[in-house]
Amino acid sequence: MKAIINDDFDSYWTQTSAAESLMGYISLDFDGLGRTVTELIGGVETEVDTKGFANDLTTFRDRDNVLTLLIHLGYLTYKEETRSAHIPNQEIREEFARAIRQVKRDDTIRRVRESEQLIADTVQGNEEAVARQIEKIHEEESPLYYNNEQALRNVIKRAYFSYGDEYVMLEELPAGSGYADVVYLPKKNSPLPVLVIELKWKKSADSALDQIRDRRYPEAVKDYGSDILLVGISYDRDAPAGERKHRCRIEKYDM
Structure with missing residues (x-):
């Protein structure tokens, strides 16, 4: 109770062998494992075939x-109906994020750096850089059927997966007269702005910003104590050949 009253508490995970064993498992050299871990950290569920597990x-x-073992150990939660797994809570997500930074595989190091740079570009309002990186993630890692806003959202979560150092992610946040697609709230004492992200499929990034303003999404976070950035990201699969399919618009919200 004193810890709550004094606002002085934290995770003890990193002081146990749990964090060390987690890093050992996600460091194993299997194709697709590093990418899957970044997806899980970002909040994406991933399909898992549990049938071939040797139970040791x-x-x-x-x-x-590897993923099946992590389910058995409680690092991941498994949904039988969809045969998919996800990270169950913020505490474990933060440990995954810490552990993956210790992995020495080149592809994993690259993904971490690119995600961190994407967050920096977003905060700095570099619309071209943000759109370019989202496009890259889509081309490298998107599912075959990329045909709705939910698929676009999964790509966004993959791209921003390193957010856990500075942000807490909320999806479908009740705000104003609707629901904000994705909101990243900065952690306590962070100087970073709130990111309110709206996604548009076959519509413009400007229309995404219009929706954020018209439906007053920033109302839900205006008293949070941070600046607010409105981020509109769109995808147009019918864009002319040679042109980027993703677009991004970023503007500061005037409170």
């Missing part, structure tokens, strides 16, 4: 074996 802590044949 040492025999791993592929990515699914």
Whole structure:
């Protein structure tokens, strides 16, 4: 109770062997494992085939074996109806984020750096850089059927997966007269702005900003104590050949 009253508490995870064992498992050299971990950190559910698990802590044949073990150990939550897994809470998500920074594989290091740069570009209002990186993530890692705003949202969550150092992510946040697609709230004492992100499929990024303003999404976070950036991201699969399909518009909200 004193910890709550004094606002002085934190996770003890990193002081246990749990964090070390997590890093060991996600460092295993299986194709697709590093990418999957970044997706999980970003908040994306991933399909897992649990059938081939050998039911021990040492025999791993592929990515699914590792993920199945993490489910058994409680690092991941499994949904039987969709045969998919996700990280169950913020505490474990932060430990995944810390652990992945210790992984020495080149592709994992690149993903971490690109995600951190994307957040910096967003905060700095670099619309071209943001759109370019979202396009890159889409081309590299998107599902085959990229045909709605939910698929676009998953790409956004993959792209911003390193947010956990500075932000807490909220999806479908009740705000104004609607629901904001994705909101990143800066952690306590962070100088970073709130990011209110609206996604548009086959519409313009400007229309995304219009919706944020018209439906008064910033009302939900205007008393948070930080600046607010409105971020509109759109995808047009019918864009002319040679032109980027993703667009981004960023503006500061005047309170």
